[in-house]
Amino acid sequence: MNTARHTAHAECLDPPRSSPDLDVRDLEQRTRLMRIVTRLIAVSDLGSREIARRAGLPMQKISDLLSGRLEHLSVDELRLVYRSIESQLTPP
Numbered sequence: 001m002n003t004a005r006h007t008a009h010a011e012c013l014d015p016p017r018s019s020p021d022l023d024v025r026d027l028e029q030r031t032r033l034m035r036i037v038t039r040l041i042a043v044s045d046l047g048s049r050e051i052a053r054r055a056g057l058p059m060q061k062i063s064d065l066l067s068g069r070l071e072h073l074s075v076d077e078l079r080l081v082y083r084s085i086e087s088q089l090t091p092p
Helices: 003-013 020-043 048-055 059-066 075-089
Strands: none
Touching: 020 059, 020 075, 048 059, 048 075, 059 075
8 A cells, every 4th residue: 555645544534633732731831830839838838638638639639749740630620729728828
């Protein structure tokens, strides 16, 4: 089989991603949030279990965050953790 014809046929069956830039932007946003959240965790008096409880997330998600496993957390989950820690650090 002709490779060029096979490649052209495969492109018809598997169209390119709709927007690879969205994946990059999502990863950049999660990376920025992860850095902010890990710094907040470092200066807070809250333990990992308490942070997980306040954010309503499983303890494993906090462990993944602290281990740098960004692929296991969504932007929304990172925002939940951020809000749960920031509320503790903000004076009344």
